[in-house]
Amino acid sequence: MSHIKVKIKEKDLNTIKQICKSFNNEPKELINVLHKTQEHFGYLPAEIQEVVAQELNVPVAKVYGVVTFYSFFTMLPKGKHPVSICTGTACYVRGADNVLQEFKRQLGIEVGETTEDGEFSLSCLRCVGACGLAPVVLVGDKTYGRVAPDGVKAIIDEYKK
Amino acid sequence: MHLLVCGGTGCRASASDSIVESLKQELENKGLSDEVQVIMTGCFGFCEKGPIVKVLPDNTFYVEVKHEDAVEIVDEHVIKGRQVKRLLYQDPEKKQSISDSKHMDFYKKQIRIALRNCGFIDPENVDEYIGRDGYMALGKCINEMTPQDVIKEIKDSGLRGRGGGGFPTGLKWEIASKNNADQKYVVCNADEGDPGAFMDRSILEGDPHAVLEAMAICGYATNASKGLIYIRAEYPLAIKRLKIAIDQAREYGLLGKNIFGSDFEFDVELRYGAGAFVCGEETALIHSMEGLRGEPTIKPPYPAEKGYLGKPTNVNNVETFANIPVIINKGANWFNKIGTEKSKGTKVFALAGKINNVGLIEVPMGTTLREVIFEIGGGIKDGKKFKAVQTGGPSGGCLTEKHLDTPIDFDNLIAAGSMMGSGGMIVMDEDDCMVSVAKFYLDFTVEESCGKCSPCRIGNKRLYELLDQITQGKATMDDLQRLRNMCEVIKDTSLCGLGQTSPNPILSTLDNFWDEYVAHIKDHKCPAGQCKDLMKYVVIEENCVGCTACVRVCPVGAISGEKKQPHYIDPSNCIKCGACIERCKFDAIIVK
Incomplete structure (x- = not known):
């Protein structure tokens, strides 16, 4: 499980309970509950999963199984500026891999990691549907199209303090 | 007068929402806000030249519009009635500007049924949908047709599932309608x-109501009162517009109880996917909706017998549903005249890759790949040579020159070693290495395999490793036989469609690009020059003037040399990023 230890505050505990309650604590709503919870906290550490399991009355293993099955759920906090490289086929054939390598190099992290200062995290996603602009990079909600490796630095610099 | 601005994902990524703002602002400045309406529509399809702005009623089609163009569009076009010539589409061959999209090669051969309203209406306004015959088909079904009539009409139309499988839709509805239960469900698979x-x-x-209307028609035909749309959480805009559409439909009494004054009731809810490719498989999708891991189960029982929460469930894909209202309105006999003998109607394709006109197109079944790629798609980018077209995504295969004149339909594509799939169509040119492409898809499958059955979980991983060896020049000819054998076993023994089709990208490239595999193995060469492990960057001494530009740009310090002396690239340090080649003005660095 995640190596990050989180102490859940009383207020957060209530938030999770509220979310579960809004779905009538029904086990079949587990994925919806996790979506809402991640929307609120940004990620789903083991401690949060335990609370969800308790509230929906399902084994923690089941919650963990679901969290790790779906790529949308994450157990690690994302950076302040999450960088996502589209690795859909259209972007792949237009050179997304070179762009990805350049981001890895510039940020000094691998896919799925966050920089030490917590500013940037790096992930890959499959097709954002903007294939006309391939290769595509997302930073937060902002989309960058037709990105070339030598344009990577400029994108990162935009977000540096 | 109306100004339609594309609000599809691609155009929004190029800031089309700021164009809407600027146009509205400019119209207000000129006191024209009441006469001219600015509407954000769904996708026009011509993503390559986005953002698109279309002017009605004269149909002027502006491409690559920027927000600063708003002033000119309002001043020139709206006020003075003169087209802004520089924003018109330029035909690359005839070098003429074309003002009306229907004269563009991109649109000429298209017939838009599923996409009929995309780019025409404001998807957030139910009245605009109704204005284009929206909800008329639902009314017709409830007031004039029995559920059996509806099923017969869909069966007669010959419509087949557009999600990939190609199962006859009418038959699917019939099976669901015959299973009795206290509760039945209609599910829309939007887990693209x-x-x-x-x-x-x-x-x-672009047209959320079309899907809602079709789901209600399906509910009426199969006697189901609940609809669920399983949609990817990664599609926030689609989710937002669906929510608006559901609220509006409820408000108008088009969803809910007593629809059109009858005792038919139907309502729709959204369920969110969370990023798992396998959930496109209907049993996996249903498990995911139940809050479980999205693992498929053996069929039978089919969802039509035992689906969501154990109740009969009819699952169709978005595009399939989008065809339904048109079939009801215009009749099965209108629909089944379009297309080929066994594949009726049209198919939407997402055309992308190394092609001039990237975009979303809808063509009659039976259109050839050549027409799609070279006429609609405008040919290969940068004048390169066509090499292959990949259809069907990770389940499909790569087709080549010799397949270009094959009419596209479900059966022809399978016969050619690929499949229709959901409609991705990726064009590749001479610079693409087909072994790497196969490896790309296997990488995807390995990541997305749910892990339930071992042929898919372990087998695909082994396939990937073998391909990786080939791209590194470390494989033997025996490995190719091993590769093919393993592909066959995985196809035959996997539990669901994902594993049963995952070897297709390999099998089709083995069949069509055998020489390329052999070149990697025997000659340790990648003919397309893509496999980094088989490449070596070297300086041609005669051309090198010793300007040191490459030394400065090399990210790993692998290049050395005195000023005005030929340089040297240390192969053990070189990461083959290509930065030096791009920088060198004297063509002194080549890849061997």
Whole structure:
């Protein structure tokens, strides 16, 4: 499980309970509950999963199984500026891999990691549907199209303090 | 007068929402806000030249519009009635500007049924949908047809599932209608996970009511009162527009109880996917909706017998649903005249890759690949040579020159070693290494395999490793036989469609690009020059003037040399990033 230890505050505990309650604590709503919870906290550490399991009355293993099955759920906090490289086929054939390598190099992290200062995290996603602009990079909600490796630095610099 | 601005994902990524703002502002400045309406529509399809702005009623089609163009569009076009010539589409061959999209090669051969409203209406306004015959088909079904009539009409139309399988839709509805239960469900599969495909997303973003109407018709035909749309959480805009559409439909009494004054009731809810390709498989999708891991189960029982919460459930894909209202309105006999003998109607494709006109197109079944790629798609980018076209995503295969004149339909594509899939169509040119492409898809499958059955979980991983060896020049000819054998076993023994089709990208490239595999193995060469492990960067001494530009740009300090002396690239340090080649003005660095 995640190596990050989180102490859940009383207020957060209530938030999770509220979310579960809004779905009538029904086990079949587990994925919806996790979506809402991640929307609120940004990620789903083991401690949060335990609370969800308790509230929906399902084994923690089941919650963990679901969290790790779906790529949308994450157990690690994302950076302040999450960088996502589209690795859909259209972007792949237009050179997304070179762009990805350049981001890895510039940020000094691998896919799925966050920089030490917590500013940037790096992930890959499959097709954002903007294939006309391939290769595509997302930073937060902002989309960058037709990105070339030598344009990577400029994108990162935009977000540096 | 109306100004339609594309609000599809691609154009929004190029800031089309700021164009809407600027146009509205400019119209207000000129006191024209009441006479001219600015509407954000769904995708026009011509993503290559986005953002698109279309002016009605004269049909002027502006491409690559920027927000600063708003002033000119309002001053020139709206006020003075003169087209802004520089924003018109330029035909690359005839070098003429074309003002009306229907004269553009991109649109000429298209017939838009599923995409009929995308780019025409404001998807957030139910009145505009109704203005284009929206909800008329639902009314016709409830008031004039029995559920059996509806099923017969769909059966007669010959419509087949557009999600990939190609199962006859009418038959599916019939099976669901015959299973009795206290509760039945209609599910719309909007879990578009195929990388490089965005058809369903564009329909949901551009015409959400079409899907709601079709689901209600399906509910009426199969006697189901609940509809669920399983949609990817990664599609926020589609989710937002669906929510608006559901609220509006409820408000108008088009969803809910006593629809059109009858005792038919139907309502729709959203369920969110969370990023798992396998959830496109209907049993996996249903498990995911139940809050479980999205693992498929053996069929039978089919969802039509035992689906969501154990109740009979009819699952159709977004594009399939989008065809339904038109079939009801215009009749099965109108629909089944379009297309080929066994594949009726049209198909939406997301055309992408190394092609001039990237975009979303809808063509009659039976259109050839050549027409799609060279006429609609405008040919290969940068004048390169066509090499292959990949259809069907990770489940499909790569087709070549010799397949270009094959009419596209479900059966022809399978016969050619690929499949229709959901409609991704990726064009590749001479610079693409087909072994790497196969490896790319296997990488995807390995990541997306749910792990339930071992042929898929372990087998695909082994396939990937073998391909990796080949791209590194470390494989033997025996490995190719091993590769093929393993492909066959995985196809035959996997539990669901994901594993049963995952070897297709390998099998089709083995069949069509055998020499390329052999070149990697025997000659340790990648003919397309893509496999980094088989490349070596070297300086041609005669051309090198010793300007040191490459030394400065090399990210790993692998290049050395005195000023005005030929340089040297240390192969053990070189990461083959290509930065030096791009920088060198004297063509002194080559890849061997």
